[in-house]
Amino acid sequence: xxxxxxxxxxxxxYKIIGQTFGTWISPIxxxxxxxxxxxxxxxxxxxxxxxxxxxxxxxxxNPIIIVGNPRSGTTFLHxxxxxxxxxxxxxxxxxxxxTVVLQKIIRPFLPFLEKISPTRHHSTDAHKTSLQxxxxxxxxxxxxxxxxxxxxxxLLSWNKNNLFDWVDPKKRDTSSRDFDWLESxxxxxxVSNNQNQIIGKLFSISANMPKFLHRFPNAKILYMVRDPLxxxxxxxxxxxxxxxxxxxxxxxEKEKRDRFIKRLYGALIELxxxxxxxxxxxxxxxxxxxxxxxDRMMGDFxxxxxxxxxxxxxxxxxxxxxxxxITAEKQRNFKSKxxxxxxKFGLTEQQIKDDCQIIYDTFLNANDKN
Numbered sequence: 001x002x003x004x005x006x007x008x009x010x011x012x013x014y015k016i017i018g019q020t021f022g023t024w025i026s027p028i029x030x031x032x033x034x035x036x037x038x039x040x041x042x043x044x045x046x047x048x049x050x051x052x053x054x055x056x057x058x059x060x061x062n063p064i065i066i067v068g069n070p071r072s073g074t075t076f077l078h079x080x081x082x083x084x085x086x087x088x089x090x091x092x093x094x095x096x097x098x099t100v101v102l103q104k105i106i107r108p109f110l111p112f113l114e115k116i117s118p119t120r121h122h123s124t125d126a127h128k129t130s131l132q133x134x135x136x137x138x139x140x141x142x143x144x145x146x147x148x149x150x151x152x153x154x155l156l157s158w159n160k161n162n163l164f165d166w167v168d169p170k171k172r173d174t175s176s177r178d179f180d181w182l183e184s185x186x187x188x189x190x191v192s193n194n195q196n197q198i199i200g201k202l203f204s205i206s207a208n209m210p211k212f213l214h215r216f217p218n219a220k221i222l223y224m225v226r227d228p229l230x231x232x233x234x235x236x237x238x239x240x241x242x243x244x245x246x247x248x249x250x251x252x253e254k255e256k257r258d259r260f261i262k263r264l265y266g267a268l269i270e271l272x273x274x275x276x277x278x279x280x281x282x283x284x285x286x287x288x289x290x291x292x293x294x295d296r297m298m299g300d301f302x303x304x305x306x307x308x309x310x311x312x313x314x315x316x317x318x319x320x321x322x323x324x325x326i327t328a329e330k331q332r333n334f335k336s337k338x339x340x341x342x343x344k345f346g347l348t349e350q351q352i353k354d355d356c357q358i359i360y361d362t363f364l365n366a367n368d369k370n
Contacts, residue, residue, distance in 0.1 A: 009151070086197065089200065091131070114130055
């Protein structure tokens with residue numbers, strides 16, 4: 001099992017940023033600020049432990065977790081369920097400042113923090129976000145440990161040698177650490193938001209679903225499936241859009257860009273294949289996972305929501321039922337404005353179809369025949 005210390009990750013990330021983007025000073029300043037933040041968070045977590053028994057003794061029960069590759073429809077479903085108070089999700093600022101005491105202090109200053117937040121670099125054409133947006137819980141692993149698929153997707157992929165092994169649970173399994181942290185953070189979110197039900201979103205557990213379900217045996221998983229011809233280029237566009245706003249991605253050397261895109265493409269494909277392997281081999285308890293097709297979310301939203309309501313075992317209010325009908329009509333009439341040029345990423349339709357053939361056979365073509 002590979003062991004990579006946080007100091008090695010820090011040094012590697014610093015070298016990558018400097019060598020790739022020519023930025024050597026600002027990462028030091030950012031690192032210093034993050035160190036101060038970690039100290040403050042540590043102090044806040046002590047006060048949390050003292051004042052909140054739910055954090056000391058609580059457990060996350062029956063979490064609803066939305067899983068799937070970026071741009072597969074996970075964000076829409078996550079926002080929809082949390083906006084109707086079926087549960088609560090982690091807002092981005094709560095992942096940055098993951099203590100209840102600290103959140104109480106910071107909450108009044110959120111409008112100011114939004115103006116200086118790194119989210120301003122996010123490509124709003126592909127995915128609107130802010131500090132107060134309910135976001136993917138994978139980000140908390142990055143903030144807490146400078147680790148995980150987020151780190152690989154945005155930074156480690158630039159390295160001359162492929163560092164995918166650093167985040168591959170088959171080569172370096174950090175699931176025990178990560179799942180313990182997620183439970184700790186989710187308990188704080190429940191206390192801070194005065195809620196009892198967590199609704200999370202995690203794309204990384206696509207590669208480690210059996211262990212997640214072992215750690216959270218009462219979880220209900222909503223796994224999003226979308227045509228890879230839409231998911232892959234949209235996911236690539238999302239990440240490169242953020243990097244372009246911050247570092248001018250498309251003005252960098254072509255060799256560096258191509259290496260990064262190739263690595264990121266491979267990681268996105270691997271996430272799909274890992275879940276597929278665990279699903280078809282019987283390692284995943286299918287009673288705990290509902291496959292949610294993106295096309296059905298767009299064309300049969302009301303029928304899909306009825307199935308989801310049954311699966312997560314809730315009693316919908318009349319207002320919620322009425323909103324489902326209204327949203328279903330909007331979904332049927334929705335036309336995406338996003339068009340992606342595969343050649344921009346050095347890809348072809350046939351390449352994606354070939355690389356994802358098993359995904360089509362199991363989840364998409366088979367679904368079309370039913």
